[in-house]
Amino acid sequence: MPAVAPAEFPPPFDPNSVIGPPTDAPEDRIEVGVAIVGGGPAGLACANKLLQLLENEPELTEKLGEVPVAVIEKGKVAGAHLLSGANMKPSAMEELFPDLPKEEWPVYQEVTKDAVYLLTSKAALPLKPMPPNFKNHGNYVTSVSKLGRFLADKAEEAGAYILSETAATKLLVEDRIVKGVRSGDRGRGKEGEELANFEPGSDVTAKATVLAEGTVGHLTYAAYDYFDMHGADPMRWELGVKEVWEVKEPLDRVIHTMGWPLRKSPRFNEFGGSFIYPMGEDKICIGLVAGLDYTDATFSVHDALQLMKTHPFIKKLIDGGKRVAWGAKTIPSGGYFSMPKRLAVPGMMVAGDAASMVNIPTLKGVHYAMHAGIYAAETIVETLKKDIDSVNFEAYDEKVRNSLIEKEIKQSRNMRQPFSKGFFMGGAIASAMTITKGAFPGGHWSQEHDSEIEMHLGKAGDTYPKADNELTFNKLDSVFLSGNATRDDAPNHVRVQTHVPREVAQTWVSMCPAQVYEIPEDQLENGATEVDVHVTASNCVQCGAITAKGGRLTLPEGGDGPLYQET
Amino acid sequence: MKICVLVKEVPDAAVQKRIDPNTMRLDRSGEKNLNPFDTHALEAAMQIKEGGAIPVEEVVAVTMGPSSAVRALHKAVALGADRSVHLTDDALAGSDVCATGYALAKVLESESPDLVLLGQQSDDGECYTIGAVVADHLKMPSLTQVIQIDVADGKLRCERQAEYGYDTVEVELPAVISVGDAINEPRYPSLKAIMGAKKKPLDSKATGDVGIEAGSVGEGGSKTKVLALNPPPAKEAGEIIEDEDTNETVEKIVAWLDERKLI
């Protein structure tokens, strides 16, 4: 069977093109105190903490200027591009808002019961005792898109500038010191030409820059190259597709499943599972997550989720209900070894998902992101208080290394690799690893980039159900529900080669949950070994999967993409 | 000249809108945005200001709505308005077209504009009407669904598509003009303008501040009442023809079209 790695067809993208000195005349630049890129848990926790600390630092506040804290967010609003499970550990919220009663948190409920099942195509077998990594008692079910809006409102009330609909498209670097970011142009046409309402971006210079870009860091990854920050392993990802359902019966527990519809044979390397969480009295969310190191080019997480909903165990949870939200997002899954070797370089810090601050076995990342944002804020205030011109934020690196973030992620550092040995074998090793806090099996199992996995044309695609528009839905209907209404004549922000072997093209076609990639019908039928890839970039929900599988997601115009509301 | 632009905060186009069955009003809990048609009105105001055919001292964005509507005003000033006025009062909740038009006219009266611009419709429903309601209260000439405005000799020359084709109408000032989305391509706000938006003056006014009679607005002042909400009648399942003999198929299609008087 022919097999091709997408990495053999690298995207036409030069990371250095997004790094450079400011180009606006000095008087035209927008000067801010701290520039935070990304209005997610990391960036907004940072903004909130900064303003809390600055309340007691009038002198420093003064020195930071008219705009002490600016958050640059590409979504229509903070939260518009956020998607997660999410079972959140409360530690970061408690630290950030110690006096805020939990009733006012943007959460649905506290987890009091949970369960894990192994699914076969017909049955659901409860796993008892439950593997310890799945324990969620005391955590809170939330929606990060709601959490983002909440944190943005709080930060704005405290005096932050939340600059939504603004993409940070260039990292401003002079003499190897990060000076801020440049916002993206708006009003360009398909070929990049300036339309009548063209509005150029602006240089935003800052005394400190925090990159909190989320799962696929446009500037962060360029900075990893430029400043030689890469960790021991490349970044790796899983892809999650999530739906929110209005249901008749409330769900009383948090449910995780493993097994079907992911195939257990090691040659498919389909690692992942589902999450089903209650969201108050009338809603639940249901999602499927799978590692992007799978090997069957016809595998599709979106369609596997549709298939999973036809399982009697899942179906009865949502029967008679209505799907009210859909979204997709990658999750960094490289863990400890993918974390950058340095989290701070002169003038800049990185926080959250883009720095691989995710504990995959426990499916936790939101609170790590927030803790990291808080550490960045503390570092900035401590540093600039001593010397407003200092660019040395290495204390941040130290804070993270000595915190629960690094400690917990390190414990599960080899968790992903055993699963490439097949599900049951992997499960046994993983359990042992959890119990021994990562000491077993020890060492460092090397990982390759997801795009280096050789892909073959398998049969996963044949098993997916046709959408019935009640229980199962196609990709385009789902994109519609995400609120994505991107301008059709915007420049294409997805970098891929457009004439590639069928295996690679099919990988993109099937993988993408938003139907961005298509192979022309005649080439599909005539069996050509190399095919064209047609890209409909305006469907893109910016999940980031293409960056994992041989392409590169860059930033579209600010404000484009989905408008997630409770994913 | 002073231009007032009426703007409205509406549920974002991406939101699946629904009616709250208890109040029979639109559930406005989801994501909100500046009504897209109003951005065309703002752009029209800016083009008049920048066009120079008539000196424009001030462009003022005016809205009526709950506290969240401040965000719509911030967007409006980021797009070029010099300042904004926010009519907000619990007494206004539930106002119908008649009551809303009256309230907006009162707040506009307090600004004495030479030109009032607004979008011809709002994404959340009340179509094409508010401009003409406001105009009659203000005793100003008005035109709706305008797709071209030229200023000459202190008058406006407007074009629009009416029942029989394109009409050209000359309107004296002061006037109320609602615009369609074909009139222009709204600009994007610059980052500087977005950051400066919160610093531009924003007047918040209650009904009493502009002489609105409490009994004439809100649910009590409204002249219409939603009595019931029903799902639309279910559409009959369509007929399907498999094309086996194309001549026969075409015959069937023609008969179907004919039956519905479509030929």
Added chain:
Amino acid sequence: MAGILVYALHDDEGNFNKNSLGAISEAARLAGEVGGEAAALVVGDVADDACAGLGKYGAAKVYRAKSVPEGLAQPIVDAMAKVIGDQGFSYALFGGGLLGFEIGAGLTARLNAGVTMEVTAVKVQDGKLVVERPILQDSEIADVGYVAEPGIIIGRLNAFDINESGGSAEVVDVDVELSEWSSKAKLVQRGEQRGADVNIEDADILVGGGRGLGAKEGFELCEQLADSMGGAVAATRAVVDAGWYPYAAQIGQTGKTVAPKLYLAAGVSGAIQHKVGMQNSENILAINKDPNAPIFEFSDLGVVGDLHKIVPKLTEAIKAKKGG
């Protein structure tokens, strides 16, 4: 007297607008139910015969305001307000169209009266009129009533059917004093035809082309079919994206929204992004070779077959029918 006054719009040649005639018929039907009279208001110097002829559609009386110009709303608001005030009409009814919206809205302010717009049906409950108004992209129908009289009803285009019942209306001339602000807008030119840019939003018949056309050249089939029916051509995002047809013709979420009498979809799959732009079309006819295409789920007539075979023959058949 629970009378209903209808504004009857006419063109420069004195021909009445079909939406106005539909509104008169509807008013006559409703007046019959509530025990009142349907009347029409005509502005300008329209001949007696023409005015009296409105009786054929159900108007008992026609009020004619000779000195009031046709074509702009505000002078007609003055006329409507005067007749409603003098004669005590309980409702004003407008067929669809721009002027009806403007006059109805102006009357709302003038009479401090309730108004409903985009009305698709009117019914009688307890001797009062209650309107049906589709809301939220027609996903729900609101029944709306009036707290007080008069009530103003503005119909959606083509909402009311014309009903010819015979009869002749009594013509009553009225003097109307125009408001000071009513004469501050002047019609410089009316009804200019700009044929070059066909506005697909206004077309009664649209032929929508999708990827199933196979190539740019496939649009020639659509154009010929549209020509034969006196319609215009629309397109899906995918084909506009591919450069087969201009963006101005794009229907859907990021294009235009249309509701023609007939939407004939040729090779259109019917994805939701397209559906939201045309789902309110009165009649949907789809031709597609894929029997699983979503468009068949919401079309009134679905033809499973090769459009390249069917469309040319259909064009010929329609031409033949029209010719004969």
